[in-house]
Amino acid sequence: MxxxxxxxxxxxxxxxxxxxxxxxxxxxxxxxxxxxxxxPGNGRGTAAEAKLAVLREALGVLREQGPTQERTVALLELFARA
Amino acid sequence: MQIIQPHYHAIARTAQDYERMAMSGVVAVAEPAFWAGFDRLYPETFIDYFRQISEFEPTRAAQYGIRHFSWVAVNPKEAENTTLTREVLKSFPEFFAKPTVLGVGETGLHKSSKNECSSLEAHVEIAMKHGQLVLIHTPHLADKAHGTKRVLEVLAGMNVDRDRVWIDHVEEQTIRPCLDAGYWVGFTLYPITKCSPKRAVDLLEKYGTERILVNSSADWGPSDPFTLQECVLEYRRRGHSLQEAIEVFHNNPCRFLGQNPKFDIKPIRVETAS
The missing domain is CATH 1.20.5 (Single alpha-helices involved in coiled-coils or other helix-helix interfaces)
Structure with missing residues (x-):
């Protein structure tokens, strides 16, 4: 290891x-x-912005120094909600 | 689609790479002189290397219908050996006379030391004296911005034809000053350590396509000649036309390299105006 x-x-x-x-x-x-x-128009902007918000939230998770759960688990759960 | 790979270290690659490149539309490669992975000690080692890339390698490429061109230089990593550099420079005119040698490269900077800057200056000087093209390597990773600035400073102090100088490995933080100064620039696509195909397309969309060359270098380290084709695909996938792709990946190399008449592949047009 x-x-x-x-x-x-x-x-x-x-x-x-x-x-x-x-x-x-x-x-x-x-x-x-x-x-x-x-x-963006036609409602697609809303979906795109939602995905972008998830990415930004994910970046926030990566910044944490002492996370309560593994970062990969937190991100997978976050992306599952997107 | 016909593609020209303007920066390719063929001697480090297999015949299978040539075969797959030919099958994917590559019609020509240009091979700058490179670092061997260790610092060479003898001028004769360089001379045999230059013979390999200017005499033997074109025959290997020809088996796959690919034209092969080359450049001569002492690598920036070896510039600290000033005696060696001086001796190797003396051999350049002999190679300028070869039918497939296009100029001096890749010279440039690695750590931007005083000896490296002197070597760069000597390389550019001999190129200009003999009417040759110049290909300049800029440092990787942490030294990129500083090294590129030093390259521009060295060139600014010399009498150079800027149309005939290509500053390679530019990225988002270094492209602007090189283009603004009137030089050609190159994006080098690597799987990890340099520009990526997607970022290269971002740069093409931001800066346009004039005086820009895209290459995948592809040497003996972690690299992949097909990052160039990945870039073509990414460019086309974003809605750029076939002719626009040909302008970047075929015609721009023709425009820059064709300033040396030995490079006789001409720009092509595949679409008719409607």
């Missing part, structure tokens, strides 16, 4: 990559909203 330091060393770049992809998704959403004048 890996030591705490090995966990970070082994997976840091992979985590960096995944966080950059999330940042890019949020930037992509903002750019798309700007292009559409901030009016």
């Amino acid at each position: 890996l030591s705490p330091e090995q966990v970070v060393d082994t997976y840091f770049l992979e985590a960096r990559h995944m966080l950059l992809e999330i940042a890019a998704l949020l930037d992509r959403y903002d750019a798309a909203e700007a292009r559409s004048g901030g009016h």
Whole structure:
């Protein structure tokens, strides 16, 4: 099994990559909203905004230093409600 | 769709990669000189490497109908050996005369040391003296912004034709100053450590497609030549036309590399105006 330091060393770049992809998704959403004048329309915007809110909530879960349950469990339960 | 892979370290890849690239539409690759994974000690080692990429590798690619071009350089990681760099630079004109060598690259910076900057300057100088194209590597990860700034500072102090210089591995934090200064830029797609196909398409949508090259590098480390095709797919999936994709992934390499007449593949147009 890996030591705490090995966990970070082994997976840091992979985590960096995944966080950059999330940042890019949020930037992509903002750019798309700007292009559409901030009016997604046809009710699709509501569903999209709800999914986005779940993502933002998930990011909040990841920020917690001492969570009461495993972060993966918390996120899976969160996404199940989306 | 016809694709040109403008930055590809073929000697680190298998024949199967050539075969699969050919089957996916790749018609040409350009191979910059690269770091071998260890610091080389002898000028002769570089000269044999340059012979490999300028003489042998085109024959291997040709078996799959792919044109192969190359570049010569001392890698920035080896620039601390100033004697070696000087000796290897002397061999460049011999390779500029080869029918598939397009210019000097990848030179550039790794840790942005004084010797690296001197080596970059010497590489650009010899390229300009001999009318060659230049491909510049910018550092990865933490050194990216600082190293790119230093590259621009070094170039600003020289008499260079900016249309003939390609600054590679740009990302969101470095693309703007390179484009604003009038250089070509490249996005290098890696599975983890550099730009991703999705982020590259974001950048194309934000900055447009002029003076931009997309490549997957693909060397002996964790890398994948087909991140380029992933990027083509992502670009098309977002609604960009086939011709728009051809402009980015085929015609832009023709426009930049074609400044050297040895690169004789011409831009193509597949759609007629309606």
